[in-house]
Amino acid sequence: MLVLEGVSRRFGDKSAVSDVDLRIEPGSFVGVVGPSGAGKSTLLRMINRLVEPTAGNIRFEDRDTTRLSGSALRDWRAQCAMIFQQFNLVSRLDVLTNVIAGRLNHMPLWRSLTKSFTDAERTMALRALHRLGIAEVALKRADALSGGQQQRVAIARALMQEPRIILADEPIASLDPHNAKVVMDALRDINRRDGILVMCNLHTLDTARTYCDRIIGMANGRVVFDGAPAEFVGGVIEQIYGADGARIDERMTSTSLGVGGAGQPAPMPA
Amino acid sequence: MRPVRLDAILADDIRAAKAEMPRAFGRPWPARAAFGLGLAAAVVGLVALHVVYGLTPERLLSPDPRAWLLFVHFFDWSGFLTWEHRDILRSLGDTVAMAFIGTTLASLIALPLAFLAARNVLPAFVVRFMTRRTFDVARGVDQVIWALMFISVVGLGPLAGILAIIVSDSGTLGKLFSEAIENTERGPVEGVRSVGASPVAVQRYGLLPEVLPVFVSQALYFFESNTRSATVLGLVGAGGIGFELIARWQVMRFDEVAYVIVLILITVSLIDTISGAIRRRLIGGRQEADAAAQAA
CATH class of the missing domain: 1.10.3720.10 (MetI-like)
Incomplete structure (x- = not known):
């Protein structure tokens, strides 16, 4: 169980996230939606502690992660892997090394500094790449890959961490519809098969409905909606995105293949 | 689907992976040996140059007595x-x-x-x-x-x-x-x-x-x-x-x-x-x- 209590973050005099309370079941697939600047990224980054909360605490299995420091903090980071919108791979390293970087918390310093990876680690990395269907690019440089492939490499790196949680910060916002589906399917597969909790910031509402079993809506740093995908319609969207939100025709903004059919009603213009 | 866990990687898995993509397991041993020899040659060359140009501990640890005098003069600001x-x-x-x-x-x-x-x-x-x-x-x-x-x-x-x-x-x-x-x-x-x-x-x-x-x-x-x-x-x-x-x-x-x-x-x-x-x-x-x- 991942529990957030009164979590807040201020940047100067601007409040990015204020007073968020959440209880997230292990193994669930949670989507976080809301307009740009609503505090979604900050919320995710506070869980991994890339951003420090200014108030409140975040507990995972009754351990307060906001108090951790030093190697305990790094162990916690290894447990909650992070996926970024811009992939954040090391572009000058080959794919295999990028993926094995997911083990840096697990290996002694001298081995990471000399790149002395064991055969088991290399095999594990190849297996992670296999699972994402891109084993053949293992020896290419990361920047030689397409965006969709790079994001799958990033997911393979996350898998190497043997994480309990995967935090994905708009993982498909830079991808075309086909690659977006491949990446979201991979995250769902990891969530279902390995029971890893996935928490995912999304801009496309139909993607959130399709993949998530719980949707959290944020506006101005606060949680304004928390419920099942079926409840995420009409008035709720207006509440999150403002009065204009209800006018958003999802067929225009969607990046998923085959929206508009498939029994997903787009909200009616008000 | 085999799990991506380090403790689930067995010797057979490593053998299979090596057969499939040998280059993922580092350079072959002749290349490594050549690299090691090159490195050793560079170290030997570096040490030899130190000796040629007199950059030895013996020389550095027994400075000219005038150096000490110069050092003392540097810090005497009485004038x-x-x-x-x-x-x-x-x-x-x-x-x-x-x-x-x-x-x-x-x-x-x-x-x-x-x-x-x-x-x-x-x-x-x-x-x-x-x-x-x-x-x-x-x-x-x-x-x-x-x-x-x-x-x-x-x-x-x-x-x-x-x-x-x-x-x-x-x-x-x-x-x-x-x-x-x-x-x-x-x-x-x-x-x-x-x-x-x-x-x-x-x-x-x-x-x-x-x-x-x-x-x-x-x-x-x-x-x-x-x-x-x-x-x-x-x-x-x-x-x-x-x-x-x-x-x-x-x-x-x-x-x-x-x-x-x-x-x-x-x-x-x-x-x-x-x-x-x-x-x-x-x-x-x-x-x-x-x-x-x-x-x-």
Whole structure:
């Protein structure tokens, strides 16, 4: 169980996230939606502690992660892997090394500094790449890959961490519809098969409905909606995105293949 | 689907993976052996050079007794009140002024030329080639050599030093500026070109705002660096604190030499502090943007 209590973050005099309370079941697939600047990224980054909360605490299995420091903090980071919108791979390293970087918390310093990876680690990395269907690019440089492939490499790196949680910060916002589906399917597969909790910031509402079993809506740093995908319609969207939100025709903004059919009603213009 | 867990990787899995993609498991042993031999040869060569040039512990640990005397003289400042402070400080001011004038003019000369030398601005090979070779000549000859040449043209004094800085640094800054221009993103240039702007306006709005912080930061560093190297120009007679330094060294006034060195250190760190503040203010806009992106 991942529990957030009164979590807040201020940047100067601007409040990015204020007073968020959440209880997230292990193994669930949670989507976080809301307009740009609503505090979604900050919320995710506070869980991994890339951003420090200014108030409140975040507990995972009754351990307060906001108090951790030093190697305990790094162990916690290894447990909650992070996926970024811009992939954040090391572009000058080959794919295999990028993926094995997911083990840096697990290996002694001298081995990471000399790149002395064991055969088991290399095999594990190849297996992670296999699972994402891109084993053949293992020896290419990361920047030689397409965006969709790079994001799958990033997911393979996350898998190497043997994480309990995967935090994905708009993982498909830079991808075309086909690659977006491949990446979201991979995250769902990891969530279902390995029971890893996935928490995912999304801009496309139909993607959130399709993949998530719980949707959290944020506006101005606060949680304004928390419920099942079926409840995420009409008035709720207006509440999150403002009065204009209800006018958003999802067929225009969607990046998923085959929206508009498939029994997903787009909200009616008000 | 086999789980991605380290403890689920068995010896058979490793064998299978090695058979499938051997190159993922590092270089083969002959390549590793060759690398090791090369490394060993380099270490042996390095040690041999140390011996040839007398850089041995034995030599370093038994210094000439005069070195100790020099060291003691450096720190005996009992005659402080009798030193010629006015001359020293005026020469220090000369040095800073030389560096400031020289760097400013060198930057102003390098700025337009750098655009001519950048591949993404000027695809015409001939102009770019000529500009680059001009830069090469200007910085290929050392500043001190330029100073000696200018001394024989305009005589001893700061003017020769300023001219030497202008010539050598317009070459170096031109090269650095043009490389900064070549490292910019194409997007903004394309955006400005797409509205129908003239070629010069495209550079002015699409490129200059991107590279200006880099230019200023490099020019400020060169101002600091020239303050130090203007000392050397003084040694050869091109004005400034270096002249005071060498004059005192020749008559063995080591206490004053140390004083001059301390003053140079203070000046350089002052310039560093000031230029750091200017740089932060100039790139401040970017930091605000980053903070906003963090908050989003």
